[in-house]
Amino acid sequence: MRPSGRNLSEMRAVSIETDVTKHAEGSCMIRVGDTHVLCTASLEPRVPPFLKGAGLGWVTAEYGMLPRSTSSRMRREATAGKQGGRTVEIQRLIGRSLRAGVDRVALGERQITVDCDVIQADGGTRCAAITGGWVALRLAVNKLIKAGDILSDPLVDPVAAVSCGIYAGQPVLDLDYPEDSEAGVDGNFIMTGSKQLIEVQMSAEGATYNRDQMNQLMDLAEKGVSELVSAQKAATNA
Amino acid sequence: MRPSGRNLSEMRAVSIETDVTKHAEGSCMIRVGDTHVLCTASLEPRVPPFLKGAGLGWVTAEYGMLPRSTSSRMRREATAGKQGGRTVEIQRLIGRSLRAGVDRVALGERQITVDCDVIQADGGTRCAAITGGWVALRLAVNKLIKAGDILSDPLVDPVAAVSCGIYAGQPVLDLDYPEDSEAGVDGNFIMTGSKQLIEVQMSAEGATYNRDQMNQLMDLAEKGVSELVSAQKAATNA
Amino acid sequence: MRPSGRNLSEMRAVSIETDVTKHAEGSCMIRVGDTHVLCTASLEPRVPPFLKGAGLGWVTAEYGMLPRSTSSRMRREATAGKQGGRTVEIQRLIGRSLRAGVDRVALGERQITVDCDVIQADGGTRCAAITGGWVALRLAVNKLIKAGDILSDPLVDPVAAVSCGIYAGQPVLDLDYPEDSEAGVDGNFIMTGSKQLIEVQMSAEGATYNRDQMNQLMDLAEKGVSELVSAQKAATNA
Amino acid sequence: MRPSGRNLSEMRAVSIETDVTKHAEGSCMIRVGDTHVLCTASLEPRVPPFLKGAGLGWVTAEYGMLPRSTSSRMRREATAGKQGGRTVEIQRLIGRSLRAGVDRVALGERQITVDCDVIQADGGTRCAAITGGWVALRLAVNKLIKAGDILSDPLVDPVAAVSCGIYAGQPVLDLDYPEDSEAGVDGNFIMTGSKQLIEVQMSAEGATYNRDQMNQLMDLAEKGVSELVSAQKAATNA
Amino acid sequence: MRPSGRNLSEMRAVSIETDVTKHAEGSCMIRVGDTHVLCTASLEPRVPPFLKGAGLGWVTAEYGMLPRSTSSRMRREATAGKQGGRTVEIQRLIGRSLRAGVDRVALGERQITVDCDVIQADGGTRCAAITGGWVALRLAVNKLIKAGDILSDPLVDPVAAVSCGIYAGQPVLDLDYPEDSEAGVDGNFIMTGSKQLIEVQMSAEGATYNRDQMNQLMDLAEKGVSELVSAQKAATNA
Amino acid sequence: MRPSGRNLSEMRAVSIETDVTKHAEGSCMIRVGDTHVLCTASLEPRVPPFLKGAGLGWVTAEYGMLPRSTSSRMRREATAGKQGGRTVEIQRLIGRSLRAGVDRVALGERQITVDCDVIQADGGTRCAAITGGWVALRLAVNKLIKAGDILSDPLVDPVAAVSCGIYAGQPVLDLDYPEDSEAGVDGNFIMTGSKQLIEVQMSAEGATYNRDQMNQLMDLAEKGVSELVSAQKAATNA
Numbered sequence A, B, C, D, E, F: 001m002r003p004s005g006r007n008l009s010e011m012r013a014v015s016i017e018t019d020v021t022k023h024a025e026g027s028c029m030i031r032v033g034d035t036h037v038l039c040t041a042s043l044e045p046r047v048p049p050f051l052k053g054a055g056l057g058w059v060t061a062e063y064g065m066l067p068r069s070t071s072s073r074m075r076r077e078a079t080a081g082k083q084g085g086r087t088v089e090i091q092r093l094i095g096r097s098l099r100a101g102v103d104r105v106a107l108g109e110r111q112i113t114v115d116c117d118v119i120q121a122d123g124g125t126r127c128a129a130i131t132g133g134w135v136a137l138r139l140a141v142n143k144l145i146k147a148g149d150i151l152s153d154p155l156v157d158p159v160a161a162v163s164c165g166i167y168a169g170q171p172v173l174d175l176d177y178p179e180d181s182e183a184g185v186d187g188n189f190i191m192t193g194s195k196q197l198i199e200v201q202m203s204a205e206g207a208t209y210n211r212d213q214m215n216q217l218m219d220l221a222e223k224g225v226s227e228l229v230s231a232q233k234a235a236t237n238a
Helices: A085-100 A125-146 A211-236 B085-100 B125-146 B211-236 C085-100 C125-146 C211-236 D085-100 D125-146 D211-236 E085-100 E125-146 E211-235 F085-100 F125-146 F211-235
Strands: A014-018 A026-032 A035-044 A058-065 A111-120 A159-167 A170-173 A185-192 A197-204 B014-018 B026-032 B035-044 B058-065 B111-120 B159-167 B170-173 B185-192 B197-204 C014-018 C026-032 C035-044 C058-065 C111-120 C159-167 C170-173 C185-192 C197-204 D014-018 D026-032 D035-044 D058-065 D111-120 D159-167 D170-173 D185-192 D197-204 E014-018 E026-032 E035-044 E058-065 E111-120 E159-167 E170-173 E185-192 E197-204 F014-018 F026-032 F035-044 F058-065 F111-120 F159-167 F170-173 F185-192 F197-204
Touching: A014 A125, A014 A211, A026 A125, A035 A125, A058 A085, A058 A125, A085 A111, A085 A125, A085 A159, A085 A185, A085 A197, A085 B085, A111 A125, A125 A159, A125 A185, A125 A211, A159 A211, A170 A211, A185 A211, A197 A211, A197 B211, A211 B197, A211 B211, B014 B125, B014 B211, B026 B125, B035 B125, B058 B085, B058 B125, B085 B111, B085 B125, B085 B159, B085 B185, B085 B197, B111 B125, B125 B159, B125 B185, B125 B211, B159 B211, B170 B211, B185 B211, B197 B211, C014 C125, C014 C211, C026 C125, C035 C125, C058 C085, C058 C125, C085 C111, C085 C125, C085 C159, C085 C185, C085 C197, C085 D085, C111 C125, C125 C159, C125 C185, C125 C211, C159 C211, C170 C211, C185 C211, C197 C211, C197 D211, C211 D197, C211 D211, D014 D125, D014 D211, D026 D125, D035 D125, D058 D085, D058 D125, D085 D111, D085 D125, D085 D159, D085 D185, D085 D197, D111 D125, D125 D159, D125 D185, D125 D211, D159 D211, D170 D211, D185 D211, D197 D211, E014 E125, E014 E211, E026 E125, E035 E125, E058 E085, E058 E125, E085 E111, E085 E125, E085 E159, E085 E185, E085 E197, E085 F085, E111 E125, E125 E159, E125 E185, E125 E211, E159 E211, E170 E211, E185 E211, E197 E211, E197 F211, E211 F197, E211 F211, F014 F125, F014 F211, F026 F125, F035 F125, F058 F085, F058 F125, F085 F111, F085 F125, F085 F159, F085 F185, F085 F197, F111 F125, F125 F159, F125 F185, F125 F211, F159 F211, F170 F211, F185 F211, F197 F211
Parallel strands: A058 A111, B058 B111, C058 C111, D058 D111, E058 E111, F058 F111
Antiparallel strands: A014 A026, A026 A035, A035 A111, A159 A170, A159 A185, A185 A197, A197 B197, B014 B026, B026 B035, B035 B111, B159 B170, B159 B185, B185 B197, C014 C026, C026 C035, C035 C111, C159 C170, C159 C185, C185 C197, C197 D197, D014 D026, D026 D035, D035 D111, D159 D170, D159 D185, D185 D197, E014 E026, E026 E035, E035 E111, E159 E170, E159 E185, E185 E197, E197 F197, F014 F026, F026 F035, F035 F111, F159 F170, F159 F185, F185 F197
């Protein structure tokens, strides 16, 4: 029933390749099916002005799509003169989600910026960005720990994200683009490795859904996040 | 326990005053406690380019805050040269939520723009905007029906929104600003009058939550939306 | 002869409702006929960089129109990415006019920003903004005096503004929108309570006028400002 | 008493050099003392969208200052990313003033853009721009008449502008920069050759003025405009 | 003598991996040492307005750097609100260079946009972008030929680019970042496969050079371009 | 053969009028045929942040065209909201070229901004801007030397620029607009008075060129620069 032939609760193939760029303190290329996102974590020894002297670290994120990551070429946001509403919404979500898994006292007064750039898009780019972004963050923090710059690990539990939705009347896990563009209800679940919820966003466009369906989607999300967290752990040898 | 002395499941006082401006096709001032939002619905006989000739209507929304709607003065977005990320995110949510309750075939090729301008803010402005925005939309559509311009009612079920969150360890309904600024978990539920879900957004900042808590929050939301829908119906004589 | 049936020298009904928002140090809603402007005065304990250490206060103003304050919906300036030329011109006028009535030494090193937001427009919004803006400023300064923060009153004489013009060949006072859009000559007179002139702006579009007419318009303006100053005094119990 | 040693009612030396650039349909360099403005009139065979098919012409203006036209270097507006409020206000005034002297039916459906670029500034640039701008416009229209493209002259009466103000307690004509930066009251009078008023703008900054003073200023303005119109006529052989 | 230990006339290792993204009509990842640029060619069946109906094709280019492609993180241009001067200059160069190798009549009325996004930077990104951009263009044109959409090949001769400069007093080929940041004279040579020159840009910063040195640099450039053209041919099986 | 009737190696008439504005520390109007550029040098006693405390001076440049400097009116960049790509590229070139002739240690911690504004354009504006810009810079530095503010002359060798190109198959010197718009190959040579090269930019649009032609163009450039340097010396009495 799904265009890809997958079962309703079947994720696409996930791979996470680490240390893909030489400059970033942490980096990975995450591939969830044909969605490929390059994630880098950049460490700076300062925090934003509103946090100065507070003894707390900061994690923030930025998101972008290469112009031809999509089926037809998108206008480059730098030439349009601003980030679009969708971009801003996504990067705020990524930053908020990653921060939920960070002990900012343990991180200390430093900032890590996670850049998530979509190289190739086939649905679910923001979820891949969160999942891969956490890996980049993990690797950058590992360096700080190894160097003795921080003493207690600020990343106590992984953070991962997966999309779910109602496609052709059925709850499905990890929508690809053909599903995403048809689904009347879809959204994202961001969770920790121990299944705590960080963010739920479930939207309908020209449709509605009920609590039973919401519960089925959350069951699917838990399954998906389990698999993603395993991939994160494998990639980071954790 | 709540700063306002309310019970955990108690909404603030809600009032909806209709026809508050003489130019708009539909308008209301919604007051949810000290949060006051002016909502206007503006009708135009054309649709955006991407819908031309499709026989479908369009509903969109814009959101703004007056500079001194808040405790300390905010910079006016028109002087900053752009809408901030929060504004864009909110107005996309309002538009999406209202559209979920519209039969766009019945509306026909016309656009209604719902402007939600916060006159005074005390938490929950986006929820008040959706709830009041639907009233403005309802009144504008009533005029179209009365004039015979549309034959079947495109608004089959009201749309309303309420915030919930975990404050001081307890699930609470309809957070005001003192609660909102302290809550580690909070979000918005947008629902129809018949309790169908349109959008769930539940975020944690520096905290997480579990499925039991999620369910308690949804129970609270259903109660809140019921009361808001009653207020909408009273205001529009429906 | 006038669309509204008013005499040539007859103002529209004027009302000034004070303390309309809970956050601002001073606020009012001024209604001049169907023109409604919300004015707030926001106090900050600092002055702009060019005044630092000069021992002088600063009063500035910003102006905006809600998108549907007008007969057909205007584009929101925040989405257009900048304030239009007309907006900038008006807010510069408001600030300059209010400052002319302020003893900046007596005010001391603090800034008051007067925001004038048009809720409903029917001509003469900039004059209503100045007249109402002065009331908001008066109320904010009253608080400073009451708190003992300033010792001598920096507002020695009220500031008010009225439009005049030549409509259908006749000098008329306080143009409403139907008159304003037809008048070949119109402008604004800003004066103090003791009839001193602060600013005269009288423009022709596709027409000209002579000194006799200019004098008749100034006579009308003096009458109008008298009535506005009475309303200001009543509203502020001065 | 005046820094320049001029009498109270004495203009600076005025010269108008015509045809100073080879591309523009009309051009002049106007010099009013040390204020030098290059004015060009550019003819286009189309009108703005809001006038299409109305059988009316359009005249508009733009204003700029070269970065080092002033005593200390100003930031170039093109690098700042927008025209400042003062620029927008001035160019709107120039366009409005010139249009007041144009028979737009006689001009026919064509647009003339008058660019006024300040090469060297010493006070009164907007008045010089209007006076010189009219000369550029006159020359461009002369070409249209000569070519037989328009049959009746759309410029029936010259338009000129002069500043006046109260300096050291005395009404003075044609303020230069040292006067302008000290005067508590100053403004601009735009008039036709036959002494009809087009626009009066008289502002106070930290001061006020009375009707007697206003009348003295208008007397001065009439004298100044007479001299400017003579210079315009000499330059255009009219 | 060179930081990398290379001979004066030795290029870095060059590899060109083709068909690296599934959406673009042509794509490659070019690696010149540690400089990695992703190049995609996007085909559109329309030309820019200035070419409509002229029977000519158009090739244009855009360039970007990922924020952490560099040693320390750069600000994302989309958040800065515009492309910087360096970016604009580079993408104009890429477009101009590629067009020099295109028979625009043979291409017909279609546009190909070549996006060059730097994944990792170590000097010479614009040269890598041109060399890799030509490969992406070649692959996209191959598809058009194979599909029978164009009959004669518009790409008669490859286009490639290499940097040269004077480092520590010696002319060197293909500067990497440590050399580039120290060289007083450096620039880029864009040439065809048959050694015709397309563009020469040789700049000094705090230094100058003479014609002998210029000739030595051109000799080096010819050698470098030969090697790059071989790599282009190998990658495209030409 | 040339539209102007000039020989292949013949420059247009060059004149440099100095001290043309009263405010700038150095200024000139350079006229190369019908290309007229006003150049001013503005001295500031501070350097950009990246140079603070380094003991080095800075020279930078900005470039603009008046809207009607060209055959048909161009849009003013300040109203477009940004400098176009061509403008940015040109002003970067001017700044870089002038800096190549400056001993920044001798200049000391001060900045000179050279503004080059095109009053009338007929091809070769960037070369005229560099040549005239150097004169303005020379005059500003002369003042510093005369005032004893700097002890050793930071301008050891003049900087001048000339365009060359291949027009109708022939190498020609100093292209005017009719030639420039037809030439398939053209570019700019920036050199010192002692014939050292600072920058070579030679581009082809829809054509290519070989090394023999490149050498012929450089011969022409040397001749042109000699004549320009003579004009610079005459204008500055050097």
